Amino acid sequence: MKRRFHKMHGLGNDFVIFDARETPLALDAARARAIADRRTGIGCDQLILIEPSAIADMKMRIFNADGGEVEACGNASRCVALLAGGGARIETSGGVIGAAALGDGATIDMGEPRFGWDEIPLAYAMDSSAMPVGWEELRDPAAVNVGNPHIIFFVEDADAVDLERLGPLIEHDPLFPQRVNVNVASVEDGALRLRVWERGVGLTRACGTGACATAVAAIRRQLVRGPVEVHLPGGTLSIDWEPGSRIRMTGPATHVFTGEIELEALA
């Protein structure tokens, strides 16, 4: 049977989105990998499955290109908000988030960040706001869970970091029992320049949860004040947060095309 999908992106972080609210769709890791494969499948950074929810307007399930199911995706949340139109409460395995579509983008209430070492999670106890660890020139990071786990390094020049080499080393370090998304950021004129090595994908054009985690870590260190603009290779997000409150992320979402795929032909 052919299934309809939407190809969408948020700042170049791209998705294949299936609406499975009426007709269930079985997606395992092998099938997710086959669809995400840019040579033989449709190609995307993440696969998104919209399902019915008992506690919100809909449920969003997220699969990385490596087939692993994960808890949160900021850029996909804006795309799903655009598809839903208007406002929606979206259940994810990282928590319920609130979405409001606005023209060609959306504002998302991404919930409260978590800082406990066991909430990130880290393998052993330490202060997640100033971690006494380092990998080559990347030192003194902070870790934040915004539904999914992130580590953030503040550096002089984010563009100068060899993230393609260091990203996978850090992602797979035993300090992170669930692996981790790796962010390198520099402060520029009260804004943040950010590059992200995403867990289960690699370098992406943008990462919404990475922008949220980095803004929160930078505000906690008093490097910037919210709302802060976060400049990623694919474009800019605005992130607002103050200690004790929920994170708000605003940015664009783009519908590229609607297609059909014969799932049985894959994997």
Ligand SMILES: N[C@@H](CCC[C@H](N)C(=O)O)C(=O)O
């Ligand atoms: N691209 C996303 C994050 C997707 C999940 C991430 N790779 C993880 O494994 O946690 C975003 O925009 O937030």
